[in-house]
Amino acid sequence: MHFPLSCEVVIIGGGMMGLSTAYRLAQAGCDVIVLEWRNIASGASGRNGGQIIQLDGRDKDQKSISQRLIYAKENTKLLDELYEELDYDFELNRCGSFDVAFSKKDAEELMELVEIQRKAGDKEIEFLEGDEVQRLFPVLRKDVYGARYRPTDGNLEPLKLTYGLAKAAKKYGAKIFTHSKVDKILVDHIGVTGVSIQGRTIKTKWVVNATNAWASILTPEVDILPLRDVAVLTEEIASIPPSPIETIIGDELVFTTTQTRSGNVLVGGRTEARFRKDQYKEDVTLEELRENVSIISEFFPSISNVNVIRAWAGTMAFTADGFPCIGPMPGVKGLIISAGFNNGMGYVAITGKLVSEYILHNGKTSLPLDPFDPARFYKKKIKWPEPYNYSIITKFLGRL
Amino acid sequence: MRIVDHPILGKLKERKKVFIEVDGRKIEAYEGEPIAAALLAAGVRVFRYTSKEKEPRGLFCAIGRCTDCVMIVDGIPNVRTCVTSVRDGMKIETQKGLGKWRK
Numbered sequence: 001m002h003f004p005l006s007c008e009v010v011i012i013g014g015g016m017m018g019l020s021t022a023y024r025l026a027q028a029g030c031d032v033i034v035l036e037w038r039n040i041a042s043g044a045s046g047r048n049g050g051q052i053i054q055l056d057g058r059d060k061d062q063k064s065i066s067q068r069l070i071y072a073k074e075n076t077k078l079l080d081e082l083y084e085e086l087d088y089d090f091e092l093n094r095c096g097s098f099d100v101a102f103s104k105k106d107a108e109e110l111m112e113l114v115e116i117q118r119k120a121g122d123k124e125i126e127f128l129e130g131d132e133v134q135r136l137f138p139v140l141r142k143d144v145y146g147a148r149y150r151p152t153d154g155n156l157e158p159l160k161l162t163y164g165l166a167k168a169a170k171k172y173g174a175k176i177f178t179h180s181k182v183d184k185i186l187v188d189h190i191g192v193t194g195v196s197i198q199g200r201t202i203k204t205k206w207v208v209n210a211t212n213a214w215a216s217i218l219t220p221e222v223d224i225l226p227l228r229d230v231a232v233l234t235e236e237i238a239s240i241p242p243s244p245i246e247t248i249i250g251d252e253l254v255f256t257t258t259q260t261r262s263g264n265v266l267v268g269g270r271t272e273a274r275f276r277k278d279q280y281k282e283d284v285t286l287e288e289l290r291e292n293v294s295i296i297s298e299f300f301p302s303i304s305n306v307n308v309i310r311a312w313a314g315t316m317a318f319t320a321d322g323f324p325c326i327g328p329m330p331g332v333k334g335l336i337i338s339a340g341f342n343n344g345m346g347y348v349a350i351t352g353k354l355v356s357e358y359i360l361h362n363g364k365t366s367l368p369l370d371p372f373d374p375a376r377f378y379k380k381k382i383k384w385p386e387p388y389n390y391s392i393i394t395k396f397l398g399r400l
Numbered sequence: 401m402r403i404v405d406h407p408i409l410g411k412l413k414e415r416k417k418v419f420i421e422v423d424g425r426k427i428e429a430y431e432g433e434p435i436a437a438a439l440l441a442a443g444v445r446v447f448r449y450t451s452k453e454k455e456p457r458g459l460f461c462a463i464g465r466c467t468d469c470v471m472i473v474d475g476i477p478n479v480r481t482c483v484t485s486v487r488d489g490m491k492i493e494t495q496k497g498l499g500k501w502r503k
Contacts, residue, residue: 138475139501238477238498263498302476302501 006203007031010195012182015045017338018210019165020352026172028360037181041162047314049258049266050158051244052345053097057399065120078349088164090156091261097153097244107145124150139240139302155258191333206359208336213315215339222374223382224340225318226279230271232292233310236263252391255295267295273387284311316342320382322399326372337374402441418488435481436469447471451497471495475502
């Protein structure tokens, strides 16, 4: 690899967060390079379902909801703009999203949530009665009690979004190096001096650690938990419709689905509990495949004869409060963390914008980065449960 | 079109008659025969139209391999009519592209 001897900004990680930042920086004329240890979108960026769920989870804190809404709305607006700007069709489809209840108790909880969210200033969220959900989703099991529905949510093709961002970043002069693994972020007593890669040194004043699930390997001061999830993909079928669906029964995520533009239905949500080191494995066990396929026959009886054509696993990330870390690392001038994402589509555009603004305007951003400040976890050791999966972690964080 | 007297298989046996509905039209079928056989006997040649070019397709391999003969049967798209038996009152629709889920 012909790495440059120096540059203004080094971004570690060729996923959607890193490239979204690289795109904005390059557009502003900044000399930026991206170092990716495998290939573009090899991690969660190319493995997730692309669901755009602006306010994920079952947050009941009004203050937190109204704050999160500001970032979510801005992100959605920026996604729409990216769809026009990028010379790449990433299949953005604002088809709405559903949080479906299969019991009276769950429906009542969703109704309560919708009320809280509306009080917090969320005008879009609504509660749909069971027969309305059935009319919109004819393939769903008949015992639907209702759903929390947001018409402006939807989905996109995350792999294409990432490639689109890479292409646009390159157009503005960003250099992207794949199969280039950073060994170490170099710092002195003041801050970042460069990165060490394949025996060479690239000098820089700014490093963005955008490696999400791998972030703690390069920056151990912030504890970011890798979390593996499994996806199963069916053959192309008619629209079911494509809107992402989530079902949480009690405090456990039962499944998520979404349908691509070409008609493949993606199902996921059931993974076996594993130890931290095994959360990076990207193959799927037969038991996991069975578990996820059984969701189709259990909740979508009409499409139970559809063929499954692919299955894979990928690794997302969690922090101790469930929200990402975006911002400067305390004590190390020039080191920016952009990791801990478990709902990438809800943050991809806004992260790129705010991180690039921080770098370009000496720490000034159009929206404050405080809610995502990495300092809140600085050198805090969290006693995560082991082994774990999505259910165990969300229960541990009290987040669903 | 039905072969009533086959040189090897012999004469067509008398079987119970049932009725199926094809795009709203009622047609006669023999109990237990594949949907595709009943359609051919009733003169239906086009079973579906392709997604991209909207070209007509009908019976091709007739043994359940090629999926060219799929139609919407009782609200479920992509049903292979050559290996699915008729049932009295079955509702069958010509499938356009990937079709449409009705249940």
